[in-house]
Amino acid sequence: MWANLPRILTLVVRGFVLTLAVLTAVVVIRTVTFPSYQTSPPECKTTDPDFIPADEERLARFTSAIQFQTVSYERGVGTPQELAKFVRFIQKSFPTVHSSPMVRRDVVGNYSLLYRVEGSDASLQPYMLASHLDVVPITEEANWEAPPFSGQLKDGYIYGRGTIDAKHSLMGSLEALEFLLSRRHQPKRTLYLAFGHDEETGGHFGAKVIGDVLTQRGEKIAFILDEGSPVGDGLAPGVSKLLALVSVAEKGFLQLRLEVNEEGGHASMPRSESAIGILSKAISKLEDNPHPNMFGTGPEARMMEYVATEMTLPYRILASNLWLFSPLVAWVYSRKPQTNAFARTTTALTRFNAGVKDNVISPEAVAVIDHRIHPMSSVEEVMEFDRKVINDPRVKLNVINNRPPSPTSPYGKDSPTYMMLQETIQQIYPDALVTPTFMVANTDTRHYLNLSSAIYRFNPYVMTPSDLPRFHGVNERISVQNYERVMNFYYHLIVNMDKPLELKRHGHEDEL
Structure with missing residues (x-):
């Protein structure tokens, strides 16, 4: 076996090089031959007899x-x-x-x-x-x-x-x-x-x-x-x-009221967990675990492909070959709030209410989460995802308002x-x-x-x-x-x- 190792490694390297060469060739060919989705209709000119001036x-x-x-x-x-x-x-x-x-x-x-x-x-x-x-x-x-x-x-x-x-x-x-x-x-x-x-x-x-x-x-x-x-x-x-x-x-939306009710009391004798702490952990889990990146499943991928032929070269290569580079583009989209909104269902904490007095442990904590649902997802999927991420029956999820994606x-x-x-x-x-x-x-x-x-x-x-x-x-x-x-x-x-x-x-x- 050890005697054949150099030969095996050589075959593996050759296979890798051949695969890389084929992928490179496909990427280059697709980039060069990718179709244009644009048209060239007659232009509306200010000299046209039916032009409407902003007089x-x-x-x-x-x-x-x-x-x-x-x-x-x-x-x-x-x-x-x-x-x-x-x-x-x-x-x-x-x-x-x-x-x-x-x-x-x-x-x-x-x-x-x-x-x-x-x-x-x-x-x-x-x-x-x-x-x-x-x-x-x-x-x-x-x-x-x-x-x-x-x-x-x-x-x-x-x-x-x-x-x-x-x-x-x-x-x-x-x-x-x-x-x-x-x-x-x-x-x-x-x-x-x-x-x-x-x-x-x-x-x-x-x-x-x-x-x-x-x-x-x-x-x-x-x-x-x-x-x-x-x-x-x-x-x-x-x-x-x-x-x-x-x-x-259009994205859909889901507004959820998250509520925790625990025993309150005087701040001098606190329990190991409070309503505020329990709810804070739930919110932290939701913010630390965003909904799945869905780039490529909806119109957001077509948005790039329809302008691929007019992009500068690095972007043109990516947009013409989303079959290969979609995970990379999805990661890039997730880095900024403006593009992340196109890649997934978003989660925004919009309200957090708790406490009535500085020295009183609040028996209740309430938060509102606003989700904007990706066109390829649903209200039910978002609810199920949140429940699994929070994984705490003490946190009650109640729907305030919702609308499925169009x-x-x-x-x-x-x-x-x-x-x-x-x-x-x-x-x-x-x-x-x-x-x-x-x-x-x-x-x-x-x-x-x-x-x-x-x-x-x-x-x-x-x-x-x-x-x-x-x-x-x-x-x-x-x-x-x-x-x-x-x-x-x-x-x-x-x-x-x-x-x-x-x-x-x-x-x-x-x-x-």
């Missing part, structure tokens, strides 16, 4: 919309008077839309708006563009560069709460429809515009009612587009171009609706790369899941890393150029939907 009149309407303080504070608590005034303003601001015999307007849930624009071809399934009227409360008003409800135009930007969440899409889609109808054009496919009034607190009295109304009408929607992920500038490593992120799914909508070249959306994006952003992803937050689409299997979440404006804190934060703003793109995006989307869903494009040679 003084349109900007005035948008800045006025920002001045309505349509704040949602908590479920069922908002600003009804401001909502009513905003609804009247919308009706007054778009006379062609509101006087057209093709348009039916319904106020539902007291303040939400539902428009139906009748198409000329009743055989075509309708589609829906969604947004919302409400905004989140103001924080740190003293730190704003312009008053938060002023709609002030400053250095090429419009400042104010709602500029990017989400009055830009509400006003932009109405501007597009007003422009279209003023050209005496009737869409072939029926279009719905749905604007809920309490999205920021769950949409229970707005979007849910809209969904119920459409369900009662027996409507089935070809596709739905709501607010969502943006066109990112510098948001992805290895990509120098703009990255248009189309969310094809179904994943179709995407890619086999999905006409996704490709139609992609080509519309690339008409407005010709240098952008379009890729599927999923939302780590939630939108009103949760109330529309029974209406369509093709639901997308996308914001047609550019956002840089420095812009991210403005979302729900201080100095929310949108550039005039971005708002102009928003209007033209919705216009092109409506026009593109006149064509059969067979990957055909809207070209400017086709006059309306």
Whole structure:
């Protein structure tokens, strides 16, 4: 046996070298031949006869919309008077839309708006563009560069709460429809515009009612587009171009109340364990044992593959060969909170309450855990994981609220609706790369899941890393150029939907 050892080692080394050579060859070939998922539709230009400029009149309407303080504070608590005034303003601001015999307007849930624009071809399934009227409360008003409800135009930007969440899409889609109808054009496919009034607190009295109304009408929607992920500038490593992120799914959530009840008493005679200590150990276990890394099981892997051909070389090699490098990418994703949220179900301790007096041992300790559930996981799996990790029957787990992850909508070249959306994006952003992803937050689409299997979440404006804190934060703003793109995006989307869903494009040679 020992005499054959050198020969065995030689064979092992040769086998290793051969395997390494084959793997290297496969990686190189896949990197070089990996397909592009991008398209090159006709670009929307400012010289086009159907270009919608952000002129003084349109900007005035948008800045006025920002001045309505349509704040949602908590479920069922908002600003009804401001909502009513905003609804009247919308009706007054778009006379062609509101006087057209093709348009039916319904106020539902007291303040939400539902428009139906009748198409000329009743055989075509309708589609829906969604947004919302409400905004989140103001924080740190003293730190704003312009008053938060002023709609002030400053250095090429419009400042104010709602500029990017989400009055830009509400006003932009109405501007597009007003422009279209003023050209005496009737869409072939029926279009719905749905604007809920309490999205920021769950949409229970707005979007849910809209969904119920459409369900009662027996409507089935070809596709739905709501607010969502943006066109990112510098948001992805290895990509120098703009990255248009189309969310094809949403994470679910599970909010748990963890409770421990033990004997209390005077601090001078403590027991070996306390309610606070027991619960603290349970929380520590949950934080030390994150949920499994699920990178590669959902749309997050496709997000890389769809832009692989445009990445710098090291990233291109990884993205083109996730079959081999997926564990490495999954590890890298787990290192930062922003990317870790795409790789797994996350665990956040949001509340911890215990104790009533400095010298009294608390008989009760309570904590709240907020889980955001990966699209390929479930509420039941998350609950079972937590129980096994805590492994202490003294810690009671009670569900406060939960919602399963949304179904994943179709995407890619086999999905006409996704490709139609992609080509519309690339008409407005010709240098952008379009890729599927999923939302780590939630939108009103949760109330529309029974209406369509093709639901997308996308914001047609550019956002840089420095812009991210403005979302729900201080100095929310949108550039005039971005708002102009928003209007033209919705216009092109409506026009593109006149064509059969067979990957055909809207070209400017086709006059309306």
